[in-house]
Amino acid sequence: GLRNYVQMFTEDPRYWRSVVTTLTYVVIAVPLQLALALVVALALKGMKRGKAFYRSAFYAPSLLGASMSIALVWRAIFNDGGTVDHLSGTGGWVNKPGWALLAVALLTVWQFGAPMVIFLAGLQQIPAELYEAAACDGASKWRQFLSVTVPMLSPVIFFNLVLQTIQAFQVFTPAFAVSAGKGGPADSTLVYTMYLYDRGFVASHMGYASAMAWVLLVVIGAVTAVLFRTSRSWVFYASEGDR
Structure with missing residues (x-):
């Protein structure tokens, strides 16, 4: 039963490591990718020439990543002997518990093409008159970004x-x-879905894996609900005026 x-979750240290690893990954990857x-x-x-080419080039990793x-x-x-090792001389990140998860996160950050295209479409919908009015009021480029672009x-x-x-x-x-299917080194890349896969398809504990899947669904739903709830204080819809 439930x-x-x-009790199984409580007594399973690898389960909680996968939870912490996933939360850390989300906190690192999502802000960096969106920024x-x-x-x-x-x-x-701001480009006048080659916009279509660069837009396609930057979007390509989202299709391949x-x-x-x-x-x-x-x-x-x-990895050891790879490009990063040659450039930095610090060794391969995938073999270092403190750096392996960052390597995984950077792969996600590299796939920034899809949100970039959406951002670009949104930027093109902002009336130029707002920037002109801000400039007439003496607003700097940074102030225009904070007061016009972001809202x-x-x-x-x-x-x-x-x-x-x-x-x-x-x-x-x-x-x-990146971890060769092991979540290593020292479980530093053992994300939640990988541990779910391990329990269900490697250890054949399908009941445990199913319970993990339901927990993930509930958590994603809760986080999404929190984001929608907090959006009331910072998301501005021009058609509705200030919220």
Whole structure:
């Protein structure tokens, strides 16, 4: 029954390590990915030539990054003797408990193309008159960004935040490939879905894995509800006025 599964979760240290690892991954990957997507979208918005080419080039990793082949290439880049090792001389990140999860997160950050395209579409919908009025009032570029761009783009920021957060909680392929399916080193890349896979398809504890899946569903639903609840205080919809 439910009580038995709760007891099993409580007594399973690897389960709680997977929870902490996943939360850490979400906190690292989602803000970095959205920040990079917004910066690139702002740069593309100001371009007059080659915008279509660069937009397609930056979007391409979003089409390729979720595949196992790209994840394996990523593992080679961050492994001992890989590109990162040659450039930094610090050794491969995938073999260091303190750095392996960051390598996984950077693979997600590299797939910033989808939120970037959405940000770019939102930026193009902001009336130029607002920037002109702000400039006439003496607002600097940074002040225009904070007072015009961010409020007018807040619905798009909220949409990307919800979408990427949900996807981050379900991360599997990057962590599986980078850790060679083991969640190592020292369980530092053992994300929730990988441990769910281990319990269900490696150890054949399908009941345990099913319970984990339900917990993940509930957590994602709760986090999404919290994001919608808090959005009332910072998401601005121009058609409705200040909320």
